[in-house]
Amino acid sequence: MRLHPIGLIVTLALGLLVAPLTATAQPPRQVPLIAFLSLQPREAIADDVFEPFRQALRELGYVEGQTIALEFRWAQGRLERFQELAAELVRLQVAVIVTLGPGGTRVAMNATSTIPIIMANDSDPVGDGFVASLGRPGGNITGLSGMIRELNAKRLELLKETVPGMTRVAVLWNPTEVGVELALRETEEAARTLALQVQALAVRGPDDFEGAFRATTREHAEALTVLRDPVTFTHRTRLVELAAQHQLPAVYWQRDFVEAGGLMSYAPRIRDQLRRVAYFVDKILKGAKPADMPVEQPMQFELVINLKTAQALGITMPPSLLLLADEVIQ
Numbered sequence: 001m002r003l004h005p006i007g008l009i010v011t012l013a014l015g016l017l018v019a020p021l022t023a024t025a026q027p028p029r030q031v032p033l034i035a036f037l038s039l040q041p042r043e044a045i046a047d048d049v050f051e052p053f054r055q056a057l058r059e060l061g062y063v064e065g066q067t068i069a070l071e072f073r074w075a076q077g078r079l080e081r082f083q084e085l086a087a088e089l090v091r092l093q094v095a096v097i098v099t100l101g102p103g104g105t106r107v108a109m110n111a112t113s114t115i116p117i118i119m120a121n122d123s124d125p126v127g128d129g130f131v132a133s134l135g136r137p138g139g140n141i142t143g144l145s146g147m148i149r150e151l152n153a154k155r156l157e158l159l160k161e162t163v164p165g166m167t168r169v170a171v172l173w174n175p176t177e178v179g180v181e182l183a184l185r186e187t188e189e190a191a192r193t194l195a196l197q198v199q200a201l202a203v204r205g206p207d208d209f210e211g212a213f214r215a216t217t218r219e220h221a222e223a224l225t226v227l228r229d230p231v232t233f234t235h236r237t238r239l240v241e242l243a244a245q246h247q248l249p250a251v252y253w254q255r256d257f258v259e260a261g262g263l264m265s266y267a268p269r270i271r272d273q274l275r276r277v278a279y280f281v282d283k284i285l286k287g288a289k290p291a292d293m294p295v296e297q298p299m300q301f302e303l304v305i306n307l308k309t310a311q312a313l314g315i316t317m318p319p320s321l322l323l324l325a326d327e328v329i330q
Helices: 005-024 051-059 079-091 102-111 148-162 180-193 206-218 230-234 236-245 255-259 270-285 307-312 319-324
Strands: 033-038 069-074 096-099 117-122 141-145 168-173 197-202 223-226 250-252 264-268 301-306 327-329
Touching: 033 079, 033 102, 051 270, 069 079, 079 102, 096 102, 096 270, 102 117, 117 270, 141 270, 148 180, 148 223, 148 250, 148 264, 148 319, 168 180, 168 206, 180 197, 197 206, 206 236, 230 236, 236 250, 236 255, 250 255, 255 264, 255 301, 255 327, 264 270, 301 307, 301 319, 307 327
Parallel strands: 033 069, 033 096, 096 117, 117 141, 168 197, 168 223, 223 250, 250 264, 301 327
Antiparallel strands: 264 301
């Protein structure tokens, strides 16, 4: 079809108006998406836990919702859901996945070998096969080690000092947790050096708790230590109640247990760990490779003691421990 001269002029004019706009139009800039992956239910985590992370991002110049976005994925304690969430984050092409425990790191590692993974608080990244070495991770995973296993021996020492005459300690552990078998063996070795017999009690879920505590009474355990895993953390209030009912002095791997009424905890400061995660995120967004970023170990640990719980158990806390405590809950 031939255009009338006037129609041709109009068409050319519209073309001149549209062409520059098309040539200079840019696709909207994609905001980097940082995803957190956890096996725990959302309600098991205190609301302010991530504030140090957000504060550090602000100090580094990021504005949440504008220059960076955060996504949280909670598996609600369901392992099958865990894998689905990791696959979903890969499909979303997130910039970074932050894992909140070794189980999450394992699932994320199986889901992607290219998206950077930052461990917020892993027990033994080398022993679990996540990194080649702390100094040179060598893959797509880096972050922070919580030194949880090394601290299990220290927790037994604290129990021994609190209950000087004890000879038998119960160890609550979850066989489904990544790397927990090694943690259990190391705890047993530490117990031997303290002349303690170990009663290992496997729990896979809250339905196993009451049976485990009945076994402590049957076997005459005099104290309790709990190895790290998401199940015990999620149900920490119930654990603390059972320890009180069975008159068991207990030491835990996170202060949240003590805030729920447990006797004491010795652990890295998780909020400090999450603050450091922000600096890993910043470096990765600026082009650093996880393979070249050394895994950091915590520099500060905190001893938290619940004095009210000690009194309920009929225990007089040693003055030396009260002096060492970072916080004493009255």
